[in-house]
Amino acid sequence: MNAPLGALDRPNSYIGRSVSRPNAKRLLAGKGRYVTDLVLPRMLHAAFLRSPYAHARIVSIDAGEARAMPGVRLVATGADLAKLCTPWVGTLDHFKGMKSAQQLPLPVEEVLWSGQAVVAIVAETRAQAEDAAEAIVVEFEELPAVVDIDAAREAGADRAASGIADNLCFASRLDTGGIDEIFAGAAHVVEEEFHFGRHTAVTLEPRAILADWDASEGKLTVHHATQTPYQFQDLYSRHYGIPEANVRVVAPDIGGSFGMKLHVYHEDMAVVGLSMLCGRPVKFVADRLEAFVSDIHARDHRVRARMAMDTEGMILAMDVDDVTAIGAFSTYPRTSAVEGNQVIRLMGAPYSFRNYRAELSVVFQNKVQTSQYRAVGHPIACAVAERLVDMAAARAGLDPVSLREKNLIADDAYPCESPTGYKFEALSHRKSLARLKALMGYDALRAEQAALRERGIHRGIGIASFVEISNPSPAFYGIGGARISAQDGAVLAVTPSGDVRCQISVTEQGQGTETIIGQIVADQLGIARERVRVITGDTENTPHGGATWACRGAGIGGETALQAARKLRENVLGLAAAILQARPGDLDMRDGVVVDVLNGAERVSLAEIARIAYFRSDTLPKDASAQLTVAHHYAPQGYPFAFTNGVQGCHVELDAETGFVKILKHWVVEDCGRIINPLLVDEQVRGGVVQGLGAAFFEECRYDENGQLTNGSLADYLVPMACEMPDIVIAHIETPTADTALGAKGCGEAGTAAASAAALNAVNDAMSPFGASIAQIPMTPTRLLKALGTI
């Protein structure tokens, strides 16, 4: 279906070309317009008093003194907001048996984690609101905090929330049958218990929202730092009872999101109600300390897993038990069960074994909620499977690359299905591994490693193959009852001067969405991309669509733009044919000019066609229809997901005396199908790798036994710094999906999916002469020294 879209030497052929981002120039000049920067007339500021306890009952709230303080315009409690906003529950219908407590903007009776917003204060300045927050007296009655994942699941355990019967949010089981017999008869069995720490997104711009209720029009405008404005338009409309057409959500420049800014946060829902109560715009920007205790966290899994292998080194089966803790309720509207679900379904996905059993337990506890963050579930599934592959290779006395070469699904075996039911259209695992091996100089690195070990220098090499989910169909959320669109929409228009405006539902957070959409539109129309203006992130100016998440922007948004552009091109050429008394099929558009297909002779410019259509329609033939604006929607058809694949390599040096690890270099071979802009794809991969390396070595939200976060500041929580990160070498294989004309799949999560797995394998490889191993990330110096037996 997707023949080459065009040669790069043709004018305006942009697909596959590295071009810079037009919208990056204003960011470089300090002219970005983030929600944090916005000021509206008569705007007020909200601050929140937060719970100091992980679990407590609210006995009383005394805000008398606060209400009288300078600048204070409103103090609102959970009861005040519950009169305006209907409650929500974070479950999806297709997760059978899933449960979660009801949520409101602010709690009425019970606080469920330390840091939960309890009382809202609205004042003329943020400082005044914070001053007033200190004057509010809340009496809490402390309740037992549920922290430990095993204790939480015992019969009669304390409950994390009074609104739930027990602490099991969701459980799921996959079983292809006969697993115990296969393990009993296997030549080799390796097993391990893995621990994955909680970490969080740490977007440089924290969450920010500015709600503006206009009672005279009955209209709500929300400037919201989010990936998904349409989802929030729907939620604000339904929970506050405002007609959808009267709710406008605008997402301007966003200072990073990575999945974190598409969930419902209590403060955000509260701010909408606060604006309605005050009749004035109300702004809330989480400061960094608030971000650590209220942004979603991610991961937090304990996985017990084993792998069976035959005498030939063929993997026979995997058997997995994943327990993940998600906080006191499931996040709305995407839930907190998707990560665990993807962990057990992606496990071992690159390999051809057919026998699989998995158990998933999603557990409530009194901590901040976890939910979808970049590469949902992938790093867990990848690290578990890839570490077991390395352990199996060591057990069988095989090189880790050789074992993978035997077991990866062959490149000619597609289409095929994973034992967990995922349908793969076409992947390139073996080609990717061969490419990685060459790129790394794998054999030379092994020789160098052996030589350096003689001198007491301990380097490690880690490999990790991965599969990534992209381009999700309604199978992801729609079938579960969530009003989260899997389709996208675009409105494309030729302006009277012959420029092109594209209003599209996918959104931009710096990954270059607007740039690639502009490239596709310009390419398909045959005009210079400087003449295409792409508009995103405003529900009142763009059609409803899924927006940007789960690596769908290029694959689904891009295909939407492509199909819309082809429709517009047809209209333009049809009109040109009427003007020129030619046949549309004999015409083409190149460089903004309609030309004869055969000899390229210029006939009429797009600007001239637009001039005639808009200002001299009287000169057109009677039956000519000047439709220079088209609207088009596209939803994925065919495969439920467009899976991508790749493999990563990590090279580290371990200082066995101190436990410090230096990451020497990192390699990625990645197959995201058709590449629209190689420059942008590479930087998505690099950024993703560094977030994965952060999880591997540094990042962890550490809690004490009372459910208190102990490192909730940027001085205490470690994110990767420039001086700790290696150069990252990237290469590509291109296996386009045949489901679309564009053939693009996602690339934004590939880096994060396997970087921590490759690092885990590399560190274990470095430790192997000591007979030591580690199965926990982040691999801190302390943990490594413990693994080495030094402390």
Add this chain to the structure above:
Amino acid sequence: MTAPVAITLSVNGETLTRAAEPRETLADFLRRDLGLTGTHTGCEMGVCGACLVMLDGAPVHGCLIFAVQAAGASVQTVEGLSESAMIADLQRAFHERNALQCGFCTPGVLVTAQWLLARKAAPSREEIRDALSGNYCRCTGYEAIVDAIETVARRRSAGEAASRFLEEPA
């Protein structure tokens, strides 16, 4: 304690007088009182570097000093550095190399880069990475930033003058 105090200072070459609360940070003062929103606050504790500005020619964290402490001083923000074309070559290299994604950390990164290259004409990649250790970037993974700064160091050493950047078509 919170009564505003009149301060006079130079910001991006313009002398101005404003009333500032003693507890207001320089970053908040620039953003709120002067509308210079190119200076960002990411952690408000001097770690992330998003609020770096030049104070009397040296980088300072706008979140770690109070506006009143800047009285009598000369402040350069990313807006001023842009308009004077002083960092035009850095901006061009960042743009070409895609050394930014969301752009929130970028103004602070540009301040660090300008300071580094003023002190050391041809830093190694390790030195560039070390200089950037006070600038958190969550999007790029840093390599493109290092590449862009390295490119500018090379161009400056070769005597290439910084031409204007912002007026050119993207």
